[in-house]
Amino acid sequence: MNVPRRRCLPLVFAHGAAAGAFLMLSWQTTDASMAMKRLAGNMTSSAEQEISARDVGDVVRGESLYAAKCGACHSVEQNRIGPKHRGVFGRRIGGVEDYDYSAALTGVDRVWDNASLDEWLLAPTEMFPGARMGFAVKDDRERADIIAYLKSVSE
C-alpha cells in the first residue's frame, strides 16, 4: 500500500504553539529555580546542601517526560488504560472512584507522595505484585521530573 504524505500543514499554528510552549517553559523554569533556591536557603548542613535539582524535579521536563513515557496509558483528565492523574499527589493509592483497579492496588492504606510515587515509578510490579503497570522509569532525574509534574496537576 502506498503511504500518503501530507506535508503542507498549517505552520502558523505550529509556530503559535511553539511560542506558547516557550513562554510556559520560561515561567515554569523560573518557578522551579526559585523553589530550588528557597530549598537551598533553608539548608543548614553540608549533607543537606548536597540535595540537588534531582530532588526538586522540573515541571517542564516532567510534562514532556509524562507525555512520552506515561501518555500511552494515562492522561491527566481521563481514565484510560490507567487512572486519570488530576489530583494524584496526596490522593489515596487506588483512590480514583470511577476507575476499576487491580486487586494489587485495592485497599492500600497509603497515599501518593514523593516517596510512594518514586517507589512506584522505579519498579511498579515490585511495589505491588500483580499490578497491571509494568512500565518503569529507571532514571532518578526523570522520576523526579515526572513527580514534579504530577504534583503540579494536583494543586
Add this chain to the structure above:
Amino acid sequence: MNTEQKAQAVEPKNETLSRRNILSAGGIALSAAGALALAGAATPAMAQSMRGDAANDVNLLNAARALEFEGIAAYQIALDSGLLPPNAVGFATLYQSHHKQHNDDLEKAIKRLGGEAVGPKTTAQYVKQLEADKLKTFEDILRLALRLERGAASAYLGLIEPLKNTDLHLLVARLAADEAAHAATFMIDLASPISAKTPLF
C-alpha cells in the same frame, strides 16, 4: 466481570458512529459493564488457578490488550469522523488491522499462560477517554495517532523487563517495533522533529 459479560466483551464493538456522535460525546459516563471490561482485571477464577509470575504476566499482557483496543477504537473514530482525506482512509484501515493482529497475538499468549483475555470497553467510553470531541481537523487526528503510537512503542519496550516469562520478550519487542514504525510515518506526515539523542523510544 461475570462470564456473560466477558463473552460479550471479547470482540470489539463495530459500532459505526456518525461524525456528530463521535465528536460531541464528551460527557458520556462510564457504564458499569464498561468499567468492568477494563483490561487487566484478574478474576477470582484466575486467582484460584494461577499464582505468581504467570498471573502477573497475564495482568501485564491484558493491560497491553487494553492499549490495543484503545488504538483500534481510535482508528475507528478517525475513520468515522469524516476528517480523513481519501488517501488516508486505506492507511488508517491498515494500521487498525495491525492492532487487531496484535490483540490476537496477545490473546494467544495469555491463553498459553492459562489466563483469560479481557475485552474492550464500549465505543462511547473510548470517545470519552480519547477526548474525541476535541478532534476538529485532520491534523488533530494525526497528532493523536502519533501520540498513541509513540506511547505504545515505549510501553511495549517497558514490558520486557517485568515480564517473567522470557518467551514473551520477543513478542513485545516485535509489537514495539510495529508501533514505532507506525509512529515514524506520522512523524514524517507532521514534519515532527526527530531527536538527535538516542534512544528515540
